[in-house]
Amino acid sequence: MKFFKIEIQITILTLIIGVAVVGSGYLVYKSLSEIIDSIHREARPDYKLLLIKDISAELNEVENSVRLYSLTGNENYIYRFHKLNNSVQEKLTNLEDYAIPESEEVQKIDSIQLLSNQKLVIWSQIRNLHKQKIQKQTEKPLTELVSKIDTAIIQPDTIKFEQPKKQSFFKRVFGKQDTTTKEPIIIDKTEEKEQLKQEIAEIEEQISTDNLELQSKERTLLERNIKVTDQINRLITAIEIVEQRRLETKTQEADFMAAQIYRRLVMFTGTSILLLIIVLILFFRNLQKNRSYQNILKKARADAENLAKAKERFVATVSHEMRTPVNAIYGLSEQMLQRVKEPDLKSDLNIVYKSADHLITLVNDTLDFSKIESQKMTFEKIDFVPSELFSEIITLHQVPARAKGLELVLQSDIPENRVYKGDPVRLKQILINLFTNAIKFTNKGKVTLEATEEKMAGHHYKLIVDVVDSGVGIPQNNLPKIFEEFVQLDGDNAQKHRGAGLGLAIVRKLVDLQGGEIKVKSLVGKGTRFTVEIPYPEGDPKAYQPETKQPDETPAWFKNLKLLLVDDEAFNLYLLKNILNKWGISYSEAQNGLEAVNMAQKDHFDLILMDMRMPVMDGFEASSKILQQNPAAAIVVLTATNRTEDEERYKSIGIWEFLQKPFPERALFNLIVQLKDRDIPEILQAQLPIEQDRLDLDELKNVLGGDEAFFKEMVDLFVSSAHKCRNSLEIAIQNKDNNGLVEAAHKLAAPAKHMLANKLYSLLKDLEKKGAENEEWTILEKLVKEVDHQIETFLNVLKSETQN
Secondary structure (H helix, E strand, C coil): CCCCCHHHHHHHHHHHHHHHHHHHHHHHHHHHHHHHHHHHHHHCCCHHHHHHHHHHHHHHHHHHHHHHHHHHCCHHHHHHHHHHHHHHHHHHHHHHHHCCCCCHHHHHHHHHHHHHHHHHHHHHHHHHHHHHHHHHHCCHHHHHHHHHHHHHHHCCCEEECCCCCCCCHHHHHHCCCCCCCCCCEEECCHHHHHHHHHHHHHHHHHHHHHHHHHHHHHHHHHHHHHHHHHHHHHHHHHHHHHHHHHHHHHHHHHHHHHHHHHHHHHHHHHHHHHHHHHHHHHHHHHHHHHHHHHHHHHHHHHHHHHHHHHHHHHHHHHHHHHHHHHHHHHHHHHHHHHHCCCHHHHHHHHHHHHHHHHHHHHHHHHHHHHHHHCCCCCCCCEEECHHHHHHHHHHHCHHHHHHCCCEEEEEECCCCCCCEEECHHHHHHHHHHHHHHHHHCCCCCEEEEEEEEEECCCCEEEEEEEEEECCCCCCHHHHHHCCCCCCCCCCHHHHHCCCCCCHHHHHHHHHHHCCCEEEEEEECCCEEEEEEEEEEEECCCCCCCCCCCCCCCCCHHHHHCEEEEECCCHHHHHHHHHHHHHHCCEEEEECCHHHHHHHHHHCCCCEEEEECCCCCCCHHHHHHHHHHHCCCCCEEEEECCCCHHHHHHHHCCCCCEEEECCCCHHHHHHHHHCCCCCCCCHHHHCCCCCCCCCCCHHHHHHHCCCCHHHHHHHHHHHHHHHHHHHHHHHHHHHHCCHHHHHHHHHHHHHHHHHCCCHHHHHHHHHHHHHHHCCCCHHHHHHHHHHHHHHHHHHHHHHHHHHHC
16 A cells, blocks of 8 residues: 555545445345335234134124024114125125235135135025014914904903993983893803814914924024134134244344344444544544645745745846836937937937837836736726827837838727726737737738727726738737747747747736737738727716826926936936936936935925935935925835835835836926926825914004004904804814804904914815815815814914913
């Protein structure tokens, strides 16, 4: 067993246990079924024997019915006799169904049927004998004789009186009655009595002769009945003996099967316990090995996680180190292209610029792919106009298309004012990648961008964009491979355009992550069609803000700005200084974060461009210290990485924006333009000191004409109104009463204006306006707190100034 893996050992033993359990279970089930079936059969009554005993009992009742009839002569017993006779005949017929064919039982049952019928015939004959006897006793001569005998016994001699003659009515009434006594006439019946005695003697002799004959016949029949009954009883006894022997045999069989089941259960239990012990031994051995494996796996997992982190740090570091020189090459070549006029030099610079752009593409693809693989890719939800994005795609590719003599065509059925909510940067990245490939692999003809949309449920649309080229095409067998990572298809044209092989893989993943779908159709020598379908919710046209474009002339107010450039790389500083010098913006330089903190303490800067990785003090620590000193400071982090956790970490301390290296000049221009309307992050608003009204009593007195009494009266009136306002505002907030809020703010606004409390007046008017517009209560409560704080501060200042 040691040559097999633990899984195979446990599997084999489990199968053996399973077979043993199933086999033993089957045998036990079979034996138990036989025992239960036997017990079930034996528990049922022996209907054959019961039927025979019922027949025997009914034959006895037949005998009793005939005897009672012979004693009483009641015809009801004859009816009972016939009923029992029919019942016995029916049961004798049913008895044949219980006989086992070709066995001794058949003969015994036939004998019982024959004997039972003989007994019925015997008692039928006995019944007939008694019936004849009764009929003879009821014959007419015998009845008349009995009547005569009764008469003779009751009236032995008859005395007869002479009847008087019948007289008329008047004679009976008026005549004399005959009072003489009449003599009776005696009739002698001696002769009749003698004749009756002779007849009675003859009848008695006849009856005696009949009785003797009946008794002789009845005796013969009773003797036959006794013999038949004995035979029936012997047959019943024999059947009972056979049944008893059968029961004993079945009992012995059941005992044998029970003992056999017991032996099988003992064997099964022993075998199962033995196999379970073996399985437990193997299990604990495997558990020990598994623990060691788990420890090894934990160590390997920790090593893998450390390796992944090291890989991530390596990618971030390498990307940072790569982006720093690339940023200088890209930015400076862009600046020089704008200044150089010589065609040869401009052509060389253009090659440098495109090479830097290609290198940036490779770096970006690598970082994007790494972010997708680590599931850290995020998508923004902002409003954008797709028609403007398509026009920008065409504009961006005009130069490379014109260089190859290709025509770029835009066919869009999407309304120009349609606004989607999504991530336009990722959509642009998808289309730029597809468009770049289309131009790269097309030598003549045109590249077309076709855009349509489908209305979906609710306020959603499905954007359908086709990028069609007339290039070399892709063989059908290579179509499934084009979206794989690090794949370069073979061919002459592929050799000319080397890359990392990540572009289409990133495109597919970006489309999938946004719930879309990408399809491709191609014919060799005819061209290729990529179809991208991405669902977008409908955006808000009012919330859409078009991207600020860099004008030909720099705004005049740029010259009033002062920036702080914090970077340890001379290339980056040189690029930034060139751009800022061109725009006329003044700036200061810092080589590390510590220098930046010290300079921010001494001077005010409208914008700080902060690098992330620097010696002495990095960008995060330096930004934290600067924002602690000045929460309203505008800091833009210059980063060469695109790690989401880095951005979240910097955003948590109040960083304004990020600018990823290398960046075009236009990106920096847009950031500086936004300085005018910059919103201080909410995290910093709590740290900003609330602007207080500066109370100048002399100016207020001058306004009042120097009247001290009037001045004091105004102060007292304002204090009273302020306290009433604070109480009213508190009640309105508790009751969520907009009208009360508006009224309280309105009543104090005029006194605040008269007292030259301009900040308080502004807050009160803002509260009055927002309360009337039914603004959200969270905003109103926050505004009320600012008003209350401003009132309290103003009253304290007023009290202090008046006391002085």
